[in-house]
Amino acid sequence: MSALRQRAAQVARQARTARPSGVQNTRSYASSHGHHEAPHTVEESLGAGFYITVGTVAASVLVYKVSRPGENGEDSSVHKWVRKVSDFSTEWETKNHLMTAALEQAAHDRHLLYGVERSKNFELTYPEVFTHGSPHNVPAGHYANLDKVIAHYKQQHHNEEARKATKLAAAAAAAAQHAPPKFLANPPLDLPAVRMGLVTPRVGYGLFAARDLAAGEFVLHEAPLMTALFNETFSADASLTQGQVAACRAALLLATDAGAGADAGAVTVTAVAFPAIAARFGVGPVLFDDEFESESGGARGVMGKMGMNLVAGQGRFAGSTVTRDEYEAYTARLDVSAASGGLSETEAREACREFFRHYAFQVLPRGSGSGGGGCGCDSGGGRRSTLLATAAAATREACVYLLGSLVNHCCTPPTPFLGSASFSTGSSNTPAGPNCSWRIGPSGLAQFIKPRHICVQARRAIREGEQLTWDYGKRDKGFACECDTCRNGLMGGLGSLCGVL
Numbered sequence: 001m002s003a004l005r006q007r008a009a010q011v012a013r014q015a016r017t018a019r020p021s022g023v024q025n026t027r028s029y030a031s032s033h034g035h036h037e038a039p040h041t042v043e044e045s046l047g048a049g050f051y052i053t054v055g056t057v058a059a060s061v062l063v064y065k066v067s068r069p070g071e072n073g074e075d076s077s078v079h080k081w082v083r084k085v086s087d088f089s090t091e092w093e094t095k096n097h098l099m100t101a102a103l104e105q106a107a108h109d110r111h112l113l114y115g116v117e118r119s120k121n122f123e124l125t126y127p128e129v130f131t132h133g134s135p136h137n138v139p140a141g142h143y144a145n146l147d148k149v150i151a152h153y154k155q156q157h158h159n160e161e162a163r164k165a166t167k168l169a170a171a172a173a174a175a176a177q178h179a180p181p182k183f184l185a186n187p188p189l190d191l192p193a194v195r196m197g198l199v200t201p202r203v204g205y206g207l208f209a210a211r212d213l214a215a216g217e218f219v220l221h222e223a224p225l226m227t228a229l230f231n232e233t234f235s236a237d238a239s240l241t242q243g244q245v246a247a248c249r250a251a252l253l254l255a256t257d258a259g260a261g262a263d264a265g266a267v268t269v270t271a272v273a274f275p276a277i278a279a280r281f282g283v284g285p286v287l288f289d290d291e292f293e294s295e296s297g298g299a300r301g302v303m304g305k306m307g308m309n310l311v312a313g314q315g316r317f318a319g320s321t322v323t324r325d326e327y328e329a330y331t332a333r334l335d336v337s338a339a340s341g342g343l344s345e346t347e348a349r350e351a352c353r354e355f356f357r358h359y360a361f362q363v364l365p366r367g368s369g370s371g372g373g374g375c376g377c378d379s380g381g382g383r384r385s386t387l388l389a390t391a392a393a394a395t396r397e398a399c400v401y402l403l404g405s406l407v408n409h410c411c412t413p414p415t416p417f418l419g420s421a422s423f424s425t426g427s428s429n430t431p432a433g434p435n436c437s438w439r440i441g442p443s444g445l446a447q448f449i450k451p452r453h454i455c456v457q458a459r460r461a462i463r464e465g466e467q468l469t470w471d472y473g474k475r476d477k478g479f480a481c482e483c484d485t486c487r488n489g490l491m492g493g494l495g496s497l498c499g500v501l
């Protein structure tokens with residue numbers, strides 16, 4: 001019992017000395033082993049359990065607070081947050097879908113418009129822009145006085161008419177000097193009074209008058225054997241010249257199935273007209289038969305075929321002066337490269353170039369002269385140099401003629417010698433210079449001539465047997481000139497120009 005009392009007293013003492021609150025309890029221990037020293041105090045922590053308990057309570061309160069709906073039944077904070085996060089992902093999903101759809105649409109549209117040709121028109125902001133400032137754009141109730149405008153244009157028109165009239169009068173006065181006796185409205189009934197003949201082995205063939213021709217007389221007109229685009233610049237372009245090579249070859253090989261029918265003489269004709277070039281294209285030598293020498297020719301003969309190319313139809317020439325021996329002597333001089341293993345493409349191009357350089361007549365662009373054709377006549381040096389300058393600058397149509405290509409060149413002497421009896425050529429006492437001029441198209445001589453036809457006119461009286469010549473009008477002739485003018489020394493100081501260029 002007394003033990004119990006002692007124990008209670010001790011607990012009561014402890015309770016008195018214990019701190020009312022604090023983080024540490026102080027405990028006193030009895031001195032050990034009978035020493036009477038005061039017991040020392042020991043610091044003791046509150047323990048993890050305490051903290052866990054307090055933390056759990058606080059967390060529970062917090063969770064309760066955030067998960068509790070609002071006073072008016074609004075969503076709890078947690079709910080709101082979860083919804084916000086889930087809305088965010090849905091929004092991005094929607095955006096991504098929109099983006100993908102837009103990209104797909106753009107790709108589709110691009111393919112849709114890829115092959116569409118671009119508009120060549122400029123979109124005007126508003127089409128009425130054209131009518132701004134227009135004298136016709138007068139609002140109702142207003143009247144624009146156009147008297148000054150009318151007077152201005154009337155004056156301009158009169159000036160232009162006066163200028164044209166002066167020019168025409170000057171041209172008429174110039175033309176009157178070499179005017180043909182009559183302007184031909186219909187083709188003449190007689191076929192060309194020309195024949196083909198060998199001039200010299202160097203000059204080759206030429207055309208000769210088969211009867212006397214009067215000054216200004218219409219000699220012949222002829223449709224082109226072939227038409228092509230050509231000039232020096234053009235010939236430098238390999239791809240463009242390919243077509244010309246083919247056209248040239250086709251012209252030279254006209255009717256290669258020769259041997260029967262009306263075309264039998266075609267190869268012969270082209271080879272005669274262009275012997276050197278034809279040989280380089282592997283055409284030739286010329287088939288020589290009796291018909292070639294015959295006076296009348298015929299549908300199957302050379303002359304007949306030549307006549308086919310003339311507008312009037314069947315050809316009838318006064319005859320050829322060429323003999324077989326003369327012809328063979330001439331062709332023997334030609335370099336037949338076909339015999340030395342065929343023609344390379346470069347050689348063919350070069351041959352084609354040569355073909356045009358020597359045989360083609362350039363046609364002025366449509367509308368540049370009366371009747372739409374060009375005039376290559378040799379009547380004026382100024383005109384000729386303009387023509388040449390233009391020819392060098394532009395690519396134009398070039399025509400090759402069969403009979404036209406057989407006419408040789410003769411230099412026009414300087415004005416003091418031209419047509420003067422005292423400077424006549426040799427024993428025949430004929431005036432110096434070419435005896436013919438040529439034009440392409442209907443201008444000035446005969447209205448029935450078609451645009452690309454070549455038309456030949458006598459510049460002066462020509463005797464039967466006289467060679468027909470004209471001035472090529474080219475500075476770069478590509479041959480040493482053997483014409484009468486040069487032979488008689490009538491070119492004076494200019495002689496060095498002729499034949500060298």
Ligand SMILES: C[S@@+](CC[C@H](N)C(=O)[O-])C[C@H]1O[C@@H](n2cnc3c(N)ncnc32)[C@H](O)[C@@H]1O
Pocket residue numbers: 202203204205206272273274275358359404405406407408409410478479480481482483
């Ligand atoms: C249009 S063709 C005339 C026909 C040519 N004589 C023939 O037999 O094929 C032009 C060529 O004839 C020659 N030729 C023309 N006139 C000449 C002249 N006055 N002097 C020397 N050769 C000329 C040149 O070889 C020239 O390239």
